[in-house]
Amino acid sequence: MLSLGDCRYAFIVVGLIGVLVFNVPSLMLFVHLPGGERFSELYVLGPGHMAEGYPFNVGAGVDYSVFLGVVNHLGESACYEVVVKMRNATEPLPNATSGVQSPLPMLYGYEVFLAEGQTWEEALVFRFDDVAFGANVSSVGRIRVNDAWMNVNETAVWDNVNNGYYYQVFVELRLYNATGSSFGFHNRFVGLWLNMTSSM
Amino acid sequence: MRWLVNVFAVLAVVCLVFSVPLGLAIGAEEASAVVADADTALRGAFTAALNAESVGVNVSGLMGRMNDAGVALTGARVALAAGNYSDAVSRAGECKGLADGVAADAGVLKNDAAAQASLWWVTVLLSVTGSVVFVVVLFLVWRRFKRYYADRLLGCRPEVAA
Numbered sequence: 001m002l003s004l005g006d007c008r009y010a011f012i013v014v015g016l017i018g019v020l021v022f023n024v025p026s027l028m029l030f031v032h033l034p035g036g037e038r039f040s041e042l043y044v045l046g047p048g049h050m051a052e053g054y055p056f057n058v059g060a061g062v063d064y065s066v067f068l069g070v071v072n073h074l075g076e077s078a079c080y081e082v083v084v085k086m087r088n089a090t091e092p093l094p095n096a097t098s099g100v101q102s103p104l105p106m107l108y109g110y111e112v113f114l115a116e117g118q119t120w121e122e123a124l125v126f127r128f129d130d131v132a133f134g135a136n137v138s139s140v141g142r143i144r145v146n147d148a149w150m151n152v153n154e155t156a157v158w159d160n161v162n163n164g165y166y167y168q169v170f171v172e173l174r175l176y177n178a179t180g181s182s183f184g185f186h187n188r189f190v191g192l193w194l195n196m197t198s199s200m
Numbered sequence: 201m202r203w204l205v206n207v208f209a210v211l212a213v214v215c216l217v218f219s220v221p222l223g224l225a226i227g228a229e230e231a232s233a234v235v236a237d238a239d240t241a242l243r244g245a246f247t248a249a250l251n252a253e254s255v256g257v258n259v260s261g262l263m264g265r266m267n268d269a270g271v272a273l274t275g276a277r278v279a280l281a282a283g284n285y286s287d288a289v290s291r292a293g294e295c296k297g298l299a300d301g302v303a304a305d306a307g308v309l310k311n312d313a314a315a316q317a318s319l320w321w322v323t324v325l326l327s328v329t330g331s332v333v334f335v336v337v338l339f340l341v342w343r344r345f346k347r348y349y350a351d352r353l354l355g356c357r358p359e360v361a362a
Contacts, residue, residue, distance in 0.1 A: 004349055011342045015335055022330040025323050077259050079246045079266075109277070111270025113246060115253075115260040120267070148278040178247045 040078070041071035042173045042188040044124075058194045060131035066192065068171060069121040072114035079176035081183050082110040084124065084145050088156040089166050094189045101172050101185035107152070108145035126169060131196060138165035138196050156196065164195035231285035231292075235276045238292035241299040242269055248306035255313040262302050262309075269298035 002010075045067040046053035055064040072078045085104045087093070094102045112120045123146075130141025136158040143152050156165040170191030174183040245266060249259045276291035 004346065007345065007349065008342075011338060011345075015338045018334045018338065019331045022334060023327045026327040029320050029323060077246075077250060077253050077263060079243070109274065111242070111267070111273055113249075113263040113266040113270060115258075115263045118260065118263065146278075148281065150281075176243065176246065178243075178250055181243065 080112040081174040084108040238295040245299040245303040248303040252306040252310035
């Protein structure tokens with residue numbers, strides 16, 4: 001049988017736990033626990049919504065489709081701009097280390113608004129036009145991204161190591177800063193290497 | 201004489217029909233300004249949603265509507281770049297309408313949430329009252345238990361071990 005002293009301790013413990021439980025709603029008003037790491041995801045999936053089947057050998061006059069996705073883990077709502085660009089192997093990519101976006105012109109931009117934890121996914125359909133091949137060089141005159149045609153006039157020289165004319169369609173993520181009322185590069189980009197071929 | 205009136209009437213109608221597109225034609229500058237207005241409205245709506253979120257409003261639904269406005273704005277930019285100014289203005293108008301709706305709703309939700317938050321003292325009062333009642337009840341139970349314990353102890357008969 002427990003002694004009276006032991007029972008007193010048990011009552012005191014139950015009393016303290018009860019007081020704590022009753023005060024949790026009030027504590028939640030004033031105590032805010034720190035969240036986890038804050039970041040954004042940017043990804044590109046193949047036409048089947050899987051990380052496979054990405055277009056590689058491409059040509060003129062054919063639609064190629066991939067899916068772009070953004071996930072917000074910033075702890076609050078965010079406004080993103082998903083920017084599609086194109087380059088050849090010698091033109092600059094964004095620099096995630098120094099936080100500088102690529103100086104190349106934007107071909108297409110998606111406006112994306114996400115609350116914390118929400119995911120956005122959208123198709124990116126592109127097609128090349130005015131593709132020409134010369135002596136060890138290829139050129140692309142126009143690209144259509146979704147429903148927008150753009151003149152790009154990109155050229156690529158023959159890559160002896162990888163055997164192809166390589167271009168890259170890449171996507172940068174920009175984040176809107178409501179305080180400064182401007183978009184800034186969010187240190188995220190993904191790209192697709194494409195080998196331009198004459199016959200598809 | 202009547203045929204002359206008919207000819208003039210037909211000419212007037214033809215002139216009217218051909219002059220309408222000229223009157224409604226939208227220039228690149230005007231379309232560009234309308235798209236810029238829509239862009240500003242969309243950023244303003246986002247800021248309003250952020251302000252609402254800062255006082256505890258769940259803005260998931262507002263973000264969905266803003267994505268619809270974003271699609272309209274993208275369409276307006278594409279149409280503007282393609283020289284389709286009337287389409288650009290139309291889509292920018294759609295974007296601005298959606299953005300203005302979101303900004304207004306965010307303001308209402310923020311005010312509601314602020315009014316709810318101003319009732320924080322009710323939560324504190326309920327917590328304190330609940331704690332006091334719990335401690336008092338526990339104390340009464342403890343006193344009753346102590347008496348029961350003492351009675352039970354006094355009722356025990358001593359036994360001598362063989």
